[in-house]
Amino acid sequence: MSSQVESPPVGKRESFSYDDNIVKLFVIATLIWGVVALLLGVTIAFQLADWRVNLGLPWTTFGRLRPLHTNAAIFAFCGNAIFAGIYYSHQRLLKARLFNDVLSQIHFWGWQLIIVSAAITLPFGITTGKEYAELEWPIDIAITLIWVVFAVNFFGTIVRRRERHIYVAIWFYIATIITVAVLHIVNSLEIPVSFLKSYSLYAGVQDALVQWWYGHNAVAFFLTTPFLGLMYYFIPKAVNRPVYSYRLSIIHFWSLVFIYIWAGPHHLLYSTLPEWAQTLGMVFSVMLWMPSWGGMINGLMTLRGVWDKVRTEPSVRFMATALTFYGMATFEGPLLSIKSVNAIAHFTDWIPGHVHAGTIGWNYMLISGVLFYLVPKLWNSELYSKKLAHTQFWFATIGLILYIVSMWVAGITQSLMWSAMDDAGNLIYPNFIETVIKIVPMYWVRAIGGTFVLISFVIMIINLYKTAKAGKKTAEKIYEANALDDSSIEHNASAHRKLEGWPMIFAVLSLIAILVGSGIEIIPSLVADKYILKIEAIKPYTSLELYGRDVYIKEGCYLCHSQTVRPMSHEVVRYGKPSNAAEFVYDHPFQWGSKRTGPDLARVGGKYPNMWHYRHFLDPRQVTQGSIMPRYTWLFENKIDYSDLSKKLQVMKQLGVPYSDEEILNAVENAKGQAQGIADELVENGKVPEKIVQMDVVALIAYIQRLGVDYSAVEEEESDEAASVK
Amino acid sequence: MKQQALSNFDMPWLPISALIIFVVCFCFYTWWTYKKDRIDQYILMSKIPLEDGEERKDKV
Structure with missing residues (x-):
């Protein structure tokens, strides 16, 4: 060179x-x-x-x-x-x-x-x-x-x-x-x-x-x-x-x-x-x-x-x-x-x-x-x-x-x-x-x-x-340089000069x-329990809602929809109460998102009837003219997979979500019951086939309809108290 | 109210100690780096990328 x-x-x-x-x-x-x-x-x-x-x-x-x-x-x-x-x-x-x-x-x-x-x-x-x-x-x-x-x-x-x-x-x-x-x-x-x-x-x-x-x-x-x-x-x-x-x-x-x-x-x-x-x-x-x-x-x-x-x-x-x-x-x-x-x-x-x-x-x-x-x-x-x-x-x-x-x-x-x-x-x-x-x-x-x-x-x-x-093929080039041995150690070098020669210490x-x-x-998150008090009214997701949440994650909904309302007047007017840390204690993983291509969903639960969501997932333009959201027709064809449901609740319990043994044992039965309720309402209100009760879309609707419901029902006084520090 | 409550979060020592650690470290390594007696070393070090080792012409 x-x-x-x-x-x-x-x-x-x-x-x-x-x-x-x-x-x-x-x-x-x-x-x-x-x-x-x-x-x-x-x-x-x-x-x-x-x-x-x-x-x-x-x-x-x-x-x-x-x-x-x-x-x-x-x-x-x-x-x-x-x-x-x-x-x-x-x-x-x-x-x-x-x-x-x-x-x-x-x-x-x-x-x-x-x-x-x-x-x-x-x-x-x-x-x-x-x-x-x-x-x-x-x-x-x-x-x-x-x-x-x-x-x-x-x-x-x-x-x-x-x-x-x-x-x-x-x-x-x-x-x-x-x-x-x-x-x-x-x-x-x-x-x-x-x-x-x-x-x-x-x-x-x-x-x-x-x-x-x-x-x-x-x-x-x-x-x-x-x-x-x-x-x-x-x-x-x-x-x-x-x-x-x-x-x-x-x-x-x-x-x-x-x-x-x-x-x-x-x-x-x-x-x-x-x-x-x-x-x-x-x-x-x-x-x-x-x-x-x-x-x-x-x-x-x-x-x-x-x-x-x-x-x-x-x-x-x-x-x-x-x-x-x-x-x-x-x-x-x-x-x-x-x-x-x-x-x-x-x-x-x-x-x-x-x-x-x-x-x-x-x-x-x-x-x-x-x-x-x-x-x-x-x-x-x-x-x-x-x-x-x-x-x-x-x-x-x-x-x-x-x-x-x-x-x-x-x-x-x-x-x-x-x-x-x-x-x-x-x-x-x-x-x-x-x-x-x-x-x-x-x-x-x-x-x-x-x-x-x-x-x-x-x-x-x-x-x-x-x-x-x-390019022309050539034989591998051979180089020469002096080895590092005892004779190459700079005994009189400064401390950092020596440090630069000790890669492991440098790495440490x-x-x-x-x-x-x-x-x-990280420390604040490790001690999160000290400043996030649990609100009694915030309950874990039901087994069907938990399954629906997995569908939400699977479809990457969080990439276009946030789930956190910032304490700004226009957000409060548009969506509802600002989010509270206590709302998310059962969210493994959190789904706050980072982009709003579509609106925030933190308070969407109960805002629209089940049929609105049904039509929305089938073709978003049926209910929102000009929407750029894709159709999710396969949610109407994919059957709910109940096989891992009890295991999912069990893992959540290991993570600190307070599911009872009974809830874990009856996870599938409870999910089917809730799905039946949603499906009955859909069938009653529109031209919806009865087999819908078996499909992913019902679970996703169950989850969406749960978002923000617990916290919205909490009185202002109680939520403020919950947000306070021990 | 929520913001007020969170602002009471009882760990003020954490950011303060972190800031002190950073300022002390920064002052130290800036002082050390700019000590005048190290100029020759820096010139030497900065040339390392320009030297790949000597190519041997009589290779096998």
């Missing part, structure tokens, strides 16, 4: 090679899953613009494809890209081959198997109902095992390294490995009911807190820290000059790792989470601005003196653009965390707009830059066409801008319409559907923007395929940094 590094005392000279075959495999997987993720994204974008794109099939509806899209984008596309980039840079930064080739292969094939499992289970509605953590418990265990394989391979390589100092990119990788493991394990704690069904260990507020601690930090430690590590390696590499400020990178690392983990509660502002925890989440989100921009500036300033390469070199152009979008997204994120801004933006389309500024603008752009650097090197070739790369760039950029701007417009329109009230305190748009119809044109713009991004990705695949195809310190913030967030 061009620059000769002056090394500290050295050991004996050793020869070695790098395992680039595993990098190639991850690169190919990145391209395959990337196009799948984008195709799914475009599909669900069109589904929101026109409900008929749901195709009337259970496994192609929005509620089932949306988790598949997010999982494919995050864990399949970005995940494979991360592994490709990490394995390439890790070996070279440490001047050592990966620890074990077999572990590398297990890692690769195991990860692909997990993705395929997700691709099979999610469309079938096999889900935990927790956003970005939808995969059921056997897949969760597989993820844990494969992550351990990755960690062993990663740390084993560090142990066998020939470079004393651990470069800052590897610090980011270490933080990623440690934190993702902690997040995944804590959030996935659940009790299985069967091979493909489980209930979260946590309930209500507690579950919400853990879930968004996970959800927020999945973004932080899966979509940010590993990519920052890649940025710190590939930008200097692409422009052949060192990072602008190594000092700044150290401050960047520790501040980001320390602060990021605290900010999760900003997803739960104005919810029943304790006020101080919300404020803490907001303050730390705003503080996050500093390290985020520190990293962006450090990356961009590395390009000083070589800005012309942004024009001429596709890899540099994509990486510079990625950093620009990173700066934009990390400015917008803290802004959205400020309570007064959050009051406007939360539950609206502004949030998906923000999320895609990150995933397309930052992750996809950076991945493109890395791939344009990697593929010619791995396949020993020249990039097939710079012109194609620039065409891809403009398709991606224009598509993304269409996406973001349309979602800004949609989000602010929704928010203003939801909250518009006249002088007498009446809602100006009392019918929620008015606000939906208004933004459908923006959904079309978003879908077109997404299509542009998909086209850009296909262009990249063609370009990289042609590049790889033109990183773990402590994230655990401090996690503790602040």
Whole structure:
């Protein structure tokens, strides 16, 4: 390479090679899953613009494809890209081959198997109902095992390294490995009911807190820290000059790792989470601005003196653009965390707009830059066409801008319409559907923007395929470097310099940094019983309602409907009493949602007759003109599966839901009785076949009709008392 | 009323101690990072990505 590094005392000279075959495999997987993720994204974008794109099939509806899209984008596309980039840079930064080739292969094939499992289970509605953590418990265990394989391979390589100092990119990788493991394990704690069904260990507020601690930090430690590590390696590499400020990178690392983990509660502002925890989440989100921009500036300033390469070199152009979008997204994120801004933006389309500024603008752009650097090197070739790369760039950029701007417009329109009230305190748009119809044109713009991004990705695949195809096969390159042995130990080095050579201690310190913030967030949920008093009137779901709740989760209803009323005048007028933490103590998992494509359902129980819901599920446009909700005709054909019902109640009892032994024993009988009552009423009031009593739709109606009923009946005085602290 | 009740949640030590931990850590590592005697080390470290190891030409 061009620059000769002056090394500290050295050991004996050793020869070695790098395992680039595993990098190639991850690169190919990145391209395959990337196009799948984008195709799914475009599909669900069109589904929101026109409900008929749901195709009337259970496994192609929005509620089932949306988790598949997010999982494919995050864990399949970005995940494979991360592994490709990490394995390439890790070996070279440490001047050592990966620890074990077999572990590398297990890692690769195991990860692909997990993705395929997700691709099979999610469309079938096999889900935990927790956003970005939808995969059921056997897949969760597989993820844990494969992550351990990755960690062993990663740390084993560090142990066998020939470079004393651990470069800052590897610090980011270490933080990623440690934190993702902690997040995944804590959030996935659940009790299985069967091979493909489980209930979260946590309930209500507690579950919400853990879930968004996970959800927020999945973004932080899966979509940010590993990519920052890649940025710190590939930008200097692409422009052949060192990072602008190594000092700044150290401050960047520790501040980001320390602060990021605290900010999760900003997803739960104005919810029943304790006020101080919300404020803490907001303050730390705003503080996050500093390290985020520190990293962006450090990356961009590395390009000083070589800005012309942004024009001429596709890899540099994509990486510079990625950093620009990173700066934009990390400015917008803290802004959205400020309570007064959050009051406007939360539950609206502004949030998906923000999320895609990150995933397309930052992750996809950076991945493109890395791939344009990697593929010619791995396949020993020249990039097939710079012109194609620039065409891809403009398709991606224009598509993304269409996406973001349309979602800004949609989000602010929704928010203003939801909250518009006249002088007498009446809602100006009392019918929620008015606000939906208004933004459908923006959904079309978003879908077109997404299509542009998909086209850009296909262009990249063609370009990289042609590049790889033109490559010449060569023998594996052999490198030489000095081994680390006793003679290479810097006895007079400073304390931190030594620390940088002790990866395990470094990893432990990183773990402590994230655990401090996690503790602040998790402790309140562990002691939730102290501040959430149970209200006598709030009863557990009946066995049929519990089954109906599972149908609700299976169909992904929570992806479009929230179940929490914020303490704002317009929400109280529109929906009813603000939500209370005591309402959710039996909700394993919580179903507050994060988006209102449709109205909130926290107080929907009893608002409409059973027949209204029956017709609504059969064809939403029968009762709501202009609705974009898909039809759920299969709920009228799928029979209620009573086989696991007693077991479900039993598991709930284990989780603390006060079901009596009698209720568990008679779960099926009770469910059939309640279903018969609903079916009789439906049959009596309309042309409904009697066999409806056996169908899923009856259970779902039972659940929907229960929502908010108990709490709505509680007198104001009693609910205030219940909310007070011991 | 609910917000008032929740604001009484009796753990003020938690965010305060967290804030103190953060400020102390931040001050320490900023001071340590910007100590002038470490400039040479940083120059050395920042060049690590530019060096892949020496390619051996006489390989088997």
